Amino acid sequence: MTATETAAARFAIAGGSMLPMAELVIDTNVFVSALRSAEGASRAVIRRCLLRQFVPCMSLALFAEYRGVMGREPLFANSPLTTSERQELFHAFVAVCRLTAIYYLWRPNLRDEADNHVLELAVAAGAQAIVTRNRADFARAELHFPKLRVLTPAEVLKEF
Numbered sequence: 001m002t003a004t005e006t007a008a009a010r011f012a013i014a015g016g017s018m019l020p021m022a023e024l025v026i027d028t029n030v031f032v033s034a035l036r037s038a039e040g041a042s043r044a045v046i047r048r049c050l051l052r053q054f055v056p057c058m059s060l061a062l063f064a065e066y067r068g069v070m071g072r073e074p075l076f077a078n079s080p081l082t083t084s085e086r087q088e089l090f091h092a093f094v095a096v097c098r099l100t101a102i103y104y105l106w107r108p109n110l111r112d113e114a115d116n117h118v119l120e121l122a123v124a125a126g127a128q129a130i131v132t133r134n135r136a137d138f139a140r141a142e143l144h145f146p147k148l149r150v151l152t153p154a155e156v157l158k159e160f
Contacts, residue, residue, distance in 0.1 A: 022160040023055045023098070025062070025122040027132035028069050030153055035089065038080045041153035045131060046089075049096055054160065057125035058097035061117040066090065100125040109142050122148050131156050 026045065033042035049056045069075065070090055079086065102117075102124045110116050115137045122130050122145075129149040130138060138150040151159065 021053060021055050022129070022156075023057055023125060023127045024049075024156065025118055025125065025127050025130045026056045027118055027130060027134070028062070028065050029133045030131050031066065031090075031093070032069055032075060033133060033153075035076060035081060035086050036079050041157055042133070044157055045153045046093065048157075050092055052096060054156075056093070056097045057100050057121055057127050058094065059100055059102055059117065059121040059124070061102075062121055063094065065117075066094075098125065106143055110138065111140055112137055119145075119148075128160075129156060 024045075026049065030042045030045060033040065034046040037043060045054065048054045070086065073083070076083075076086060081089065100121060102120050104120075104124070105116070106120055106123060107113075107116050109119060118130060118132075119138065119141065121127070127148065129151045131151055131153055132138065133152060135150050135152060
């Protein structure tokens with residue numbers, strides 16, 4: 001069994017049916033939330049990514065952000081997963097992501113410069129939504145992309 005299959009089995013959805021595959025950009029705060037709690041919408045979104053029910057899109061900038069967050073041990077003090085299990089899950093998640101090159105930067109656009117790369121990835125990938133626990137970070141964008149939605153993990157689970 002591959003690392004991806006192992007992680008998917010650990011986080012499997014019991015009795016779920018295959019949903020249409022939505023292409024999504026998963027903000028790091030969603031992944032961190034999934035690692036910090038054994039339950040919840042963030043965890044369910046990551047499960048569905050591992051089961052290939054969603055297609056998570058990844059860029060080099062977002063990958064670097066994920067790597068940086070994974071190294072912040074105090075964030076995971078109460079995590080039900082060990083460091084090794086978190087790393088295994090991260091590798092399995094990255095393995096199911098679609099790497100997307102970004103050729104055009106839409107800046108300045110968001111108030112927080114650190115969030116612009118997430119929006120640029122979503123536009124470049126043609127993603128249906130950015131999944132984040134911090135919708136306010138994307139609410140005051142200078143440029144608007146009508147087909148791109150910003151949804152919470154719970155909203156994604158209801159919509160897709």
